[in-house]
Amino acid sequence: MKHSDCAPxxxxxxxxxxxxKPVVQIKSARIAxxxxxxxxxxxxxxxxxxxxxxxxxQPDYVNAVMGVATDLLPMELLRSLQHIENEHGRVRKAERWxxxxxxxDILIYGDQEIDLPDLTVPHKGLxxxxxxxxxxxxxxxxxxxxxxxxxxxxxxxxxxxxLRRLE
Ligand code: ROI
Numbered sequence: 001m002k003h004s005d006c007a008p009x010x011x012x013x014x015x016x017x018x019x020x021k022p023v024v025q026i027k028s029a030r031i032a033x034x035x036x037x038x039x040x041x042x043x044x045x046x047x048x049x050x051x052x053x054x055x056x057x058q059p060d061y062v063n064a065v066m067g068v069a070t071d072l073l074p075m076e077l078l079r080s081l082q083h084i085e086n087e088h089g090r091v092r093k094a095e096r097w098x099x100x101x102x103x104x105d106i107l108i109y110g111d112q113e114i115d116l117p118d119l120t121v122p123h124k125g126l127x128x129x130x131x132x133x134x135x136x137x138x139x140x141x142x143x144x145x146x147x148x149x150x151x152x153x154x155x156x157x158x159x160x161x162x163l164r165r166l167e
Contacts, residue, residue, distance in 0.1 A: 008069040009110040010042065011077065012140065014123065014132050015064045016103040022062035023047060023166070025088055025102050032084045033066060033104070039077070043067035045135035051162040053129065054097030062166065065107065065135035074109050078119050081106070107132060113146050122146055127154050130163045 013033060017025035026047060034041040045065045052058050070077055081104040088102040107123045114121040122145050126132055133155050136143065143151040 006071075008040070008071055009112075010108075011068050011070050011106060011110065012108040012136055012143075013066045013068065013081065014103075014105040014107045014136075015066060016061050016105075016131070017101055018052065018059045018061040018099050019101045020089065022059075026062055026064050029084055029088060029102055029104060030064075030066060032087070033068065033081070036072075036080050036084075038071040039080075040069045041066065042069055043139040045138045047166040048131055048135055049164050049166050050131035053131070053161075055095070058099040061131065063131040063135060063163075065132065065139060067139050074106065074112070074114055074119060074121065075116070077109070078106060105132075107136060108143070108145065111144075111146050122148060128158065130158050130161045133158050134160070134163055 015026050015029055030044060033039060048063045050061045050063050052061060072080065085102050085104055090100055090102050105123050106119065106121055107126060109121045112121060126145065127148055137151050137155045140151060145151055145154060148154060
């Protein structure tokens with residue numbers, strides 16, 4: 001759906017997977033996101049290998065960040081991303097921070113700070129998560145993270161914690 005006559009918003013989406021061939025999941029999700037009506041891909045980071053944050057008895061992750069221009073409202077974008085997660089066999093388990101085939105998070109939505117029951121933007125864990133910050137910095141080195149400041153400053157304060165680029 002297109003909202004009013006507003007210019008498209010630049011948004012950044014975090015992608016993560018640690019089940020069922022994570023690289024395949026991430027590449028397939030990229031195509032699905034770019035195919036959404038009202039979403040246009042602007043940039044896609046390298047793929048990164050990362051150690052699990054949270055419970056350690058789960059496989060390592062593959063992470064990436066995608067930049068898009070979108071006409072979708074934040075909740076429309078969220079619902080579309082959740083639909084793609086479900087199509088990729090995502091099963092929501094009771095365990096917090098467990099393994100997942102595909103996780104799609106809205107990291108940034110223009111310059112907006114959003115605090116809704118189902119959606120917090122910028123993403124809550126952004127500043128502490130190397131697997132989000134470094135790929136985001138790769139594709140948007142000049143970004144100002146709403147409420148938090150320049151991405152370069154956040155990266156400088158965030159240890160790599162085992163993150164490495166794939167390929
Ligand atoms: N850990 C890593 N390395 N990458 C993720 O994408 C990721 N996603 C999560 C939790 C379970 C917090 N840990 C993660 O949701």
